[in-house]
Amino acid sequence: MSLQPPVTLVSPPQDIDACFSDIHPPLTERQAHLESARCLYCYDAPCIKACPSDINIPSFIQQIHSDNLQGAAQTIYSSNILGGSCARVCPTEVLCEQACVRNKEAECAPVLIGLLQRYATDHAEFTGHPFDRAPDTGKRVAVVGAGPAGLSCAHRLAMKGHQVEIFEASEKAGGLNEYGIARYKMTNDFAAREVEFVLGIGGITLHTGQALGRDLSLAELQSGFDAVFLAIGLQGTRQLGLENELASGVQNAVDYIRVLRQATDLNGLNIPQHAVVIGAGNTAVDIACQLRRLGCEEVTLAYRRGTESMSATDHEQQIARDHQVRIKTWCRPEAITLDDQGGVAAIHLRRTAMQGGALVDLPHCDVLPCDAIFKAVGQTLEMPEDAQLEQLRLDAGKLAVDTRFHTGLERVFAGGDCTAVGEDLTVEAVQQGKLAAESIHQLLITQA
Structure with a gap:
């Protein structure tokens, strides 16, 4: 039973919005x-x-x-x-x-x-919210981050009868669902409507535009609340380490997706004609396919290893092929060439191969003319300055937690993409938020 529709691509001045159904x-x-x-x-x-x-x-x-x-x-x-x-x-x-x-x-x-x-x-149609709140416990929990992990944790805690305050740095709640998912996967403001559904249980207060390290510190949250849950996600993007990487035509894929998701008029976007995406995950596929839907004439996805090593699933890879995205494997970015105006003119891709179990460079180098390069080589945790997070332990560059999602700091828990637990999947973040809420609840009910 195949339900995958054919991919229809258009170019301006046709209706671009129709391509994001x-x-x-x-x-x-x-x-x-x-x-x-x-x-x-x-x-x-x-x-x-x-x-x-x-x-x-x-x-x-x-x-x-x-x-x-x-x-x-x-x-x-x-x-x-x-x-x-x-x-x-x-x-x-x-x-x-x-x-x-x-x-x-x-x-x-x-x-x-x-x-x-x-x-x-x-x-499904419910009269009111599908879950009732337990009697108020008098306990207050701060949740930092209104993405899937934070929302999941907040909802479960509210259901247990605790008062929850969510502090979100962005103007809107939803995290990756609102800002980082391909526009054709999450349509019709569904992410915003789902946030409203989650908050509908009551007992949750949402504060947007409140960033850890800028507007509040961990110490303040620890003193003002009975427990703290950190769901701050991954804010940084890994760099290629190349000269000219700061040129205007070189962008982080997640930043462009964010702009694309929030745009009210897609025709007003700056759309390249020949783009190269560096990466092999779902974000790389998302940006590549959306560029094609916007009308980008040619999109090449470049990856240093073979397709079998790509973190994007076979299903996602097929979506890229359906969009006529060229997947160029066994190559890595080596240099970026600029034109006379300082814009991107080409990218140099060094051929690679596996030899003796190690990835090595080959003599040949391909030069791909392009006017835009999008980096989708993974995101990193950026510890907010002045947030007083120095005591938090790290594991592989992410927050370290135990099996109860406790960070080791008193009454401070963490979950979602910012931790080293599981995979960076929405469903994983939701589960971690839920399990962390259960751990927090057990802590709170044992306190005097």
Whole structure:
């Protein structure tokens, strides 16, 4: 059952907005009914084990098949309060759907779990919020960061009866869902509507434009609250270390995606005609495909190793190919050439190969003419200055936490992309926020 639509690309002055419609159209009622019937409702369901947020997948699919959409959504939200956005961006093809036993059947096709999850969360209608708050405990928790981890933690703590205040540096809440996901994956202001849904439980106060280190410090939060949860994400971008890297035509992919996501008029964007994307993850694919949808004539994605080593899933790589993105492997950026006006003119890509288990340079170097270069080589944790975070331990450049997501500092916890736990996935961040909330709750109820 293939639901992947053909990719239609346009160039200005045509309607660019039409090119950013949903890449995965939602299931119709009939499609959802037929697809839910394919689930075998396994007793020892491997799909649940493959889900980072422990959603009872067979249960919610059975509820969809029984036309109990409210029950299905409640099952999803009880494990993942951001189940709507995760249904859109989660790499289900390498998680729950890869584990589906239907892959072993004659049709070799998994149940479309992600689309069924979206169907339930999109169509369920609740009177009020689906969860009630416990009686007020009188405890106050500060959550720094309103991304998936912070929102998940705040919601679970509010459900337990605690008062929560979220401090978000940006103008809007949502984190990567609002600013960092490809526009064609998260459409129609869904991220903002999901934030409203999460806050709907009550007991949560959101402060935007409040940055750690600029407007508040960790010491202030520790003294003013009973516990602190850090969900500050990854703010920095790794650099290429090349001369001319600061030229105007060289940009961080996440910065361009942020501008693209917030743009009200896509026709007003500065769109290159020949772009090179350096990287091999989902962000690299997202920026490459969006450039093509904007009308960029040629987009090349360059990676130093082979496609089998790319962190972007096979599914994401195929999306790039469907957008006619050229994937050039076994090459690394070596130099950036500028034109007479100081703009990007070309990038020099040194050929690479694996020899004796090590990546080595080869004699040949390719020169690709281009007018823009986008860096998507990974993000890094930037510890805010004047935030009094010196006592926090680091692990592989990220915040170190124990199994309870405790940082080692008194009453300070952390989760999401800023920690060294798990993978940098939205669903992982949601799970970490939820588990950290449970740990914080246990701490608070034992305090006098």
